[in-house]
Amino acid sequence: MLFAQYERYQYARPPLVEVICQLRFPTILAIGAQEPAAFQEAVRRDFPQYAARQEQLPPKVVRKGNTASLEAQKPITNYNFVSQDGRWKLNLTQNFIALSTVGYQRWEDFATRLDQPLAQFIQIYQPAYFERIGLRYVNAVSRQRLGLEGQLWDDLIQSQYIGILGEPDVEESEIAKCSLEVDTPLVGGYRMKLRTGPGLVGGGKTDKEVKFVLDADFSTAGKMTAEAVPEKLERMHRFAVCFFQGAITKELHEAMGPTPMAD
Numbered sequence: 001m002l003f004a005q006y007e008r009y010q011y012a013r014p015p016l017v018e019v020i021c022q023l024r025f026p027t028i029l030a031i032g033a034q035e036p037a038a039f040q041e042a043v044r045r046d047f048p049q050y051a052a053r054q055e056q057l058p059p060k061v062v063r064k065g066n067t068a069s070l071e072a073q074k075p076i077t078n079y080n081f082v083s084q085d086g087r088w089k090l091n092l093t094q095n096f097i098a099l100s101t102v103g104y105q106r107w108e109d110f111a112t113r114l115d116q117p118l119a120q121f122i123q124i125y126q127p128a129y130f131e132r133i134g135l136r137y138v139n140a141v142s143r144q145r146l147g148l149e150g151q152l153w154d155d156l157i158q159s160q161y162i163g164i165l166g167e168p169d170v171e172e173s174e175i176a177k178c179s180l181e182v183d184t185p186l187v188g189g190y191r192m193k194l195r196t197g198p199g200l201v202g203g204g205k206t207d208k209e210v211k212f213v214l215d216a217d218f219s220t221a222g223k224m225t226a227e228a229v230p231e232k233l234e235r236m237h238r239f240a241v242c243f244f245q246g247a248i249t250k251e252l253h254e255a256m257g258p259t260p261m262a263d
Helices: 029-033 037-043 108-127 224-248 250-255
Strands: 009-011 015-025 050-056 059-064 067-071 075-081 086-094 095-100 130-141 180-184 189-200 213-226 258-260
Touching: 015 108, 029 075, 037 075, 037 108, 059 250, 086 108, 095 108, 108 224, 130 224, 213 224
Parallel strands: none
Antiparallel strands: 009 258, 015 095, 015 130, 050 075, 059 067, 075 086, 086 095, 130 213, 180 189, 189 213
16 A cells, blocks of 8 residues: 555654745735845744845746737745754745755654744734645665665665666666656545655765655645644645655665654
8 A cells, every 4th residue: 555554763864855844825915025024033043044035937828819828927035044053944935935954853843843933924924824735755765874785776665666676687777767756646635746766866966876766745735724734734744654664665664773753
């Protein structure tokens, strides 16, 4: 089963690269009209570093009768609030608020880090509702870091996520590219976008080791109240746990140094 129940573990050598939670809402023009000073003051203790940058949105498709054309959109301002150690970041635009980290330890810590700035955002800007809630886990398994240089991906990742790399007559080192992309609905009104396969993290600019990427993006859409957010995120976190545990082999699980966690 894709989402069979698994026990939660904390790993001594986790493969997590980044965790991102994004909540989209109907456009609030006030956010882009002036710098969010009140919001910054509310989160400044945990996110003292501030920056703002202009982002150009992709062209919008405009239909007139039987013809369609591309129409340029105005750039938006993305406000960044970063923790002192640089490992946690809040992003705020007129359409979304997001929390991301490269220092993820466990779900409860992440949820706590999200709770206070999200509550402040709701109090200050009072969004009518949330249109989309997303939770994304990006893992990159390093054989080098785990002392598994002699192992094939077939030994570490379950066959349904490695494509032809699991075939006995395929030489892994000769494969230029092998990836799996899935976009599927899940029970309860959720979706999963999945990308797996060997690759270079960050385009290989600073790290040339080929790692196995397990990139899972879970989301739900609709008109959701602030009160519904915790339960939605908890459900997506459970999907993420089940996906990851179902994607790795026992050998990889043991190599990462697992410690069981109480739910």
